[in-house]
Amino acid sequence: MKKFILDATKDSLNEWAKDNGLPSFRAAQIYTWISKGIIDPDQMTNIPKDLKTRLSQDFDMNGMTVVTELRSKLDGTTKYVYKMSDGNIVETVVMRYKTGLSVCISSQAGCKMGCSFCASAKLGFGRNLTCGEMLGQVILSQKLMGEKIRTVVVMGIGEPFDNYDELLKFLSVANDPEGLGLGARHITVSTCGLIPKIKEFTELKSQVNLAISLHAPNDELRKELMPVASAYGISELIDACKEYVRKTGRRITFEYSLLDGVNDTLACADDLIRLLKGMNCHVNLIAANEFPGSPYRRSGKKRIEVFMNRLVSGGINATLRREMGTDIMAACGQLRRGMEENK
Numbered sequence: 001m002k003k004f005i006l007d008a009t010k011d012s013l014n015e016w017a018k019d020n021g022l023p024s025f026r027a028a029q030i031y032t033w034i035s036k037g038i039i040d041p042d043q044m045t046n047i048p049k050d051l052k053t054r055l056s057q058d059f060d061m062n063g064m065t066v067v068t069e070l071r072s073k074l075d076g077t078t079k080y081v082y083k084m085s086d087g088n089i090v091e092t093v094v095m096r097y098k099t100g101l102s103v104c105i106s107s108q109a110g111c112k113m114g115c116s117f118c119a120s121a122k123l124g125f126g127r128n129l130t131c132g133e134m135l136g137q138v139i140l141s142q143k144l145m146g147e148k149i150r151t152v153v154v155m156g157i158g159e160p161f162d163n164y165d166e167l168l169k170f171l172s173v174a175n176d177p178e179g180l181g182l183g184a185r186h187i188t189v190s191t192c193g194l195i196p197k198i199k200e201f202t203e204l205k206s207q208v209n210l211a212i213s214l215h216a217p218n219d220e221l222r223k224e225l226m227p228v229a230s231a232y233g234i235s236e237l238i239d240a241c242k243e244y245v246r247k248t249g250r251r252i253t254f255e256y257s258l259l260d261g262v263n264d265t266l267a268c269a270d271d272l273i274r275l276l277k278g279m280n281c282h283v284n285l286i287a288a289n290e291f292p293g294s295p296y297r298r299s300g301k302k303r304i305e306v307f308m309n310r311l312v313s314g315g316i317n318a319t320l321r322r323e324m325g326t327d328i329m330a331a332c333g334q335l336r337r338g339m340e341e342n343k
């Protein structure tokens with residue numbers, strides 16, 4: 001099987017150029033084109049015809065195509081559905097903020113983690129995405145929007161730390177000035193709490209932001225919502241987060257989706273205060289997004305307000321995330337994977 005062109009690194013293109021008796025500046029030209037989202041050789045205007053033919057012979061130049069584009073009438077959020085060459089389909093969401101465009105990308109086709117409030121878990125796991133397929137979501141979305149993407153969040157379908165090696169490759173190219181050229185602080189990775197990988201990530205001392213999908217303040221409730229909690233207890237998870245903050249000097253974010261009558265009580269807020277008090281962290285509250293077949297309802301406005309106020313008065317830095325793209329099923333927890341026939 002041919003390698004997807006976006007999985008070609010600077011080094012591997014140099015190697016390929018050398019093997020084909022080409023000067024290294026040709027590899028640099030190709031890398032510049034693909035970093036700009038131009039993966040059709042015919043559009044690579046400074047490349048000779050025979051080299052375009054050789055590129056197409058040696059690489060998969062159509063590894064990802066957009067099959068659906070949905071734009072929210074509420075806020076302009078855009079959801080792209082991308083099809084990979086093996087038929088797997090993932091979703092990518094572009095949101096507009098005052099600071100510019102932000103893209104939420106998927107790291108896997110499907111997810112093994114099985115969180116009960118998340119649509120992405122419902123269709124099971126397909127496979128890990130390659131670094132090129134993660135880059136492709138940014139590059140192609142940027143091209144389709146006709147505007148530079150300013151921030152990237154790896155919070156779409158999948159658990160990024162379950163695809164750790166490809167994730168690290170992606171972060172390196174995303175951060176490379178000759179790649180996507182995004183500052184590390186403009187990139188956020190979210191995990192449901194795979195502690196060994198949190199520890200590895202801590203040791204990298206990366207400036208990339210880390211977010212933890214917490215969603216419950218104690219083991220009992222967390223196990224109900226997130227199977228991963230049976231493998232990794234909450235106190236060990238919080239210890240790993242404290243270690244991350246201590247070693248990197250970075251603030252950590254906790255994502256907390258509010259489910260009506262489940263995790264939005266004042267007792268839960270108090271447990272959360274006890275858990276996080278004193279840590280350099282931010283709690284991102286999310287009015288849980290409903291999807292067909294979900295057993296949960298979102299918390300009402302009043303309950304959310306009371307919960308948030310309790311956290312803030314308990315000394316926790318907490319805000320409510322602005323909802324985006326709910327009318328096109330593009331909000332947190334609403335993304336789904338598919339195969340070609342499901343689109």
Ligand code: SF4
Binds near residue numbers: 115120213
């Ligand atoms: S919340 Fe994240 S980790 Fe949990 S099932 Fe959904 S995509 Fe997977």
